Amino acid sequence: MAGRRTVDLGLRAAPFIAAAVILHCIAFVIWDVGSRPPARLVADVRHALASPTAVSRGIWQFVLGAIILFAGAMLMLSVTLVDVRREFTVLESIAVVAGLCIEMLIGTTLRDLRR
16 A cells, blocks of 8 residues: 555656756756856856846846746755655755756757757
8 A cells, every 4th residue: 555655646746856857957058057168167257247238147047047946946845845854855956966967968959049
């Protein structure tokens, strides 16, 4: 009986976990963190500080990415309401790493499609 309950709970939680991973991936695509080398990041920040338009665009990207990442975390939190301390930390960590991995795989392609 307990095994069936676990499977039912897993099937109900899986779409929420997948959606949270996708939201994390979208936030990382917006931030361009998975595929950008650190030297390019420093050069981009230095270049952006010279232009008020680029600074406002960077702030907008940061805020939008943070909102989407927070939405993914809240979605994950809704899955782990029973035992928040242990389950949320583990599942959210896995979701963030999975989002980064997906961003590394498809992030450049998605950004190229956007441009």
